[in-house]
Amino acid sequence: MTLHIGAKTDDIADVVLMPGDPYRAKWVAETFLTDARCINNVRGMLGFTGTWQGHRVTVQGSGMGMPSMSIYANELIRDFDVQTLIRIGSCGAMQNTIALRDIIIAMTATTYASPSSSIFRDLNFSPCADFSLLSAAAQAAASLQVGVHVGGIYSSDTFYDERPDLNEAMMRHGILGVEMEAAELYTLAARYGRRALAVMTVSDHLLTKEALPADQRERSFADMVHLALRAAFEG
Ligand SMILES: O=P(O)(O)O[C@H]1O[C@H](CO)[C@@H](O)[C@H]1O
Ligand SMILES: O=c1cc[nH]c(=O)[nH]1
Secondary structure (H helix, E strand, C coil): CCCCCCCCCHHCCEEEECCCHHHHHHHHHHCCEEEEEECHHHCCEEEEEEEEECEEEEECCCCCCCHHHHHHHHHHHCCCCEEEEEEEEEEEECCCCCCCCCEEHHHHECCCCCCCHHHHHHCCCCCCCCCCHHHHHHHHHHHHCCCCEEEEEECCCCCCCCHHHHHHHHHHCCCCCCCCCHHHHHHHHHHHCCEEEEEEEEEEECCCCCCCHHHHHHHHHHHHHHHHHHHHHHH
């Protein structure tokens, strides 16, 4: 058990899927896993372990933003020895070629600041996905009916941004979408030699202003979950 995860060491699988929303974790466990049981409810940040096609999998909420993700990913890696961490999130699209409900697979995650920024001092570290997971996810995407985009994303630490120029700079540099956790997840995976990937479903569009309601963000991103599970065990 750790400060934020009330599970025994053996309760957590080597592969962990991490939605920001703890209720998305519950939906994923109930919908995709066999024999899922709740292994964490400290602070309501739900976690479940079960099996998918015979493989043990944990789904653990990360909360919103890099400080929260950093707490859960640090404890999963350092205390529970998790090897593969895949974020299953929502994001805002930043390009006209991307539609609502499309899936974005994050090759890199640019950030202005993360909990790890202070380590790098004068350097701009480039947080990137594990190649075998990225490649397996891209291959699995071929069987989906939705649009799938592979490229750079922007991990912001503010949802209600007072600096529209930052989003504008990201869009001009081909960044596909904005979310709030992947850069820190990728940095921690690099530091501890683990595998990480972030897969996001487009829940809203910064250019068209379309947006999905909260219940759909919680319970309707099945394609993304399939993609993440296949990447975890085929990559
Ligand atoms: O839907 P999740 O996975 O929480 O991801 C996105 O949604 C939250 C903001 O609404 C942030 O956590 C952002 O990264
Ligand atoms: O962080 C996020 C998530 C979804 N949509 C956004 O605009 N930002």
